Amino acid sequence: MKEISFIDTNILVYAYDVSASIKHDIAMNLVDSLWKNQNGILSTQVLCEFFVTVTKKVPKPITFNLARQIIDDYFSSWRIILITQDIIIDAIDVSNNYCLSFWDSLIWSAAKYSGANRIYSEDFQHGFIIDDVEFINPFI
Numbered sequence: 001m002k003e004i005s006f007i008d009t010n011i012l013v014y015a016y017d018v019s020a021s022i023k024h025d026i027a028m029n030l031v032d033s034l035w036k037n038q039n040g041i042l043s044t045q046v047l048c049e050f051f052v053t054v055t056k057k058v059p060k061p062i063t064f065n066l067a068r069q070i071i072d073d074y075f076s077s078w079r080i081i082l083i084t085q086d087i088i089i090d091a092i093d094v095s096n097n098y099c100l101s102f103w104d105s106l107i108w109s110a111a112k113y114s115g116a117n118r119i120y121s122e123d124f125q126h127g128f129i130i131d132d133v134e135f136i137n138p139f140i
Helices: 009-016 022-037 044-057 064-077 085-098 102-114
Strands: 005-007 040-043 079-081 118-120 133-136
Touching (some): 005 022, 005 102, 040 044
Parallel strands (some): 005 118
16 A cells, blocks of 8 residues: 655645755755655645745745745655545544544545545654554654
8 A cells, every 4th residue: 555645734844944954954855755655645734834934934034935945845756645524523523532632633634535644743643543544653
C-alpha cells in the first residue's frame, strides 16, 4: 500500500521559512521528498493559512507574489482537498470526541477524506492515531 501523507500548515511554513533553522531543513526535505514521490496532499485550509503566515507572521516574510506562485505550483502539482460540508461536519464530531481544536480536527478530517495514512505536523501527539490516520512529528 502506498503511503499517502497530508502536510499540516506548520510543516509547509517551515519549509519556506529560512529563519526556522533546523526545522526549515527538515521540513523542506520532507516536502521535497513528497513532491518527488507524488504522495503528498494539502487542503485549501492549509494553503490559506500558509499564505497568511509566510507573508505576515514569520520573521522574514516572503512577498505576496512569491507566496501566490508557490500556492499556484502546489495546485498544479499536488492533490488539493477542498473543504466540504462532510469534512466540516466530521471535524466538528472529532473535535468533540477527541477534545481537539476545531482547526486541528479540520486538518484530520481533510486528511481522512483524502485517503492519507499520516499527517505530518508538530501540533499533535506523535504516533497518535484516529481512524487509521497517524500523526507524525518530523522534528522528533
